[in-house]
Amino acid sequence: MQRIRLRYTKRGRLRFTSHRDFQRAFERALRRSAVPMAYSAGFTPHPKVSYANAAPTGVASEAEYLEIGLAAVRDPEQLRAQLDESLPTGLDVIDAVEVRTPNFVERLEASEWLLRLDGVEPDTAADAVTRFLAAERVEVERRTKNGLRVFDARGAVAALEAVPVQVDAGADTGAGSDRDVRTGRACAILRLVVRHSTPAVRPDDVLSGLRATADLAPPVPAEVTRLAQGPLDEETGTVTDPLALDRAAAPVGSEPTAGPHATASA
Incomplete structure (x- = not known):
C-alpha cells in the first residue's frame, strides 16, 4: 500500500555493529513500534525491507538508507520518530520520505x-x-x-x-x-x-x-x-541528496491517507 525510504546513522560505538546486527535491531524496532509491515509471499514470509549499500563494520556513517513496505498508510515523519525512539542511541533514523520515484539504488x-x-x-x-x-x-x-x-x-x-x-x-x-x-x-x-x-x-x-x-x-x-x-x-x-527526487515528486500540500490505526500507532 505504501513504501517509505529512510535515512539512518551509525554513530559512536555503534559503528562497530555489523549489518546483520543492525538488521536484527531494526526488525525489533519495527515490532516495538507496531509498524504495519507488508510481507513477502511464500511459506516463510519476511517483512518487506530492502537495504542499500551498507557501510562496512567499524565505519561510522551519517548516510545509510533502507526502504520498507507498509500494509497501511502512515505519515513518514511520525513513522521516523517512532522508529528512532525504538532504536538505541547511535542508530538514529534522521529522515523519511514516501517513495514516489523508481531506481533509488542507481542514484547512489x-x-x-x-x-x-x-x-x-x-x-x-x-x-x-x-x-x-x-x-x-x-x-x-x-x-x-x-x-x-x-x-x-x-x-x-x-x-x-x-x-x-x-x-x-x-x-x-x-x-x-x-x-x-x-x-x-x-x-x-x-x-x-x-x-x-x-x-x-x-x-x-x-x-x-x-x-x-x-x-x-x-x-x-x-x-x-x-x-x-x-x-x-x-x-x-x-x-547530493538521493531523496530529493521523492520530495520533489510529492504533490504540493499532499497528506498521506491515514489508515484506521494511524492515530493510535503515532
Whole structure:
C-alpha cells in the first residue's frame, strides 16, 4: 500500500555493529513500534525491507538508507520518530520520505567520506594527497574470500583533499588548528569522494594507495565516517541528496491517507 525510504546513522560505538546486527535491531524496532509491515509471499514470509549499500563494520556513517513496505498508510515523519525512539542511541533514523520515484539504488553513485588520521601532520597528509592524485593508476591489494585481488584505487576517486582540523569553539588547546583538541597531538583530516564502482573502492583502499604512493602510514587506524552517498556532481566533486527526487515528486500540500490505526500507532 505504501513504501517509505529512510535515512539512518551509525554513530559512536555503534559503528562497530555489523549489518546483520543492525538488521536484527531494526526488525525489533519495527515490532516495538507496531509498524504495519507488508510481507513477502511464500511459506516463510519476511517483512518487506530492502537495504542499500551498507557501510562496512567499524565505519561510522551519517548516510545509510533502507526502504520498507507498509500494509497501511502512515505519515513518514511520525513513522521516523517512532522508529528512532525504538532504536538505541547511535542508530538514529534522521529522515523519511514516501517513495514516489523508481531506481533509488542507481542514484547512489558515490560516497563522501571523512578520514581522521591521528598522529599525522597536515602538511604530510596534503603532500601524500598531491602524489596520489598525480598518479594515473594506483594499484592496491585486498584479500577477499576468493584470494588476493589487485585493482586500481585511483580511478574511482572523484575528489580527495586535506581539510582543516575542526576544534571546539573557544577551546584553548595551546596549539594550532592542526592539533586534536582532545589530545593536542598532530592530526590530519582528509575529505574523500569515491564513485561506486566494480570492484568497490573503499576508504581503506585509498589509504593503502596513499601508503604506496607517498609512504603515508598513520601510527593508529584511521577513523572513517561516511558523510553522504547519492548522486555525484562531477563538476564540483560533491554528493547530493538521493531523496530529493521523492520530495520533489510529492504533490504540493499532499497528506498521506491515514489508515484506521494511524492515530493510535503515532
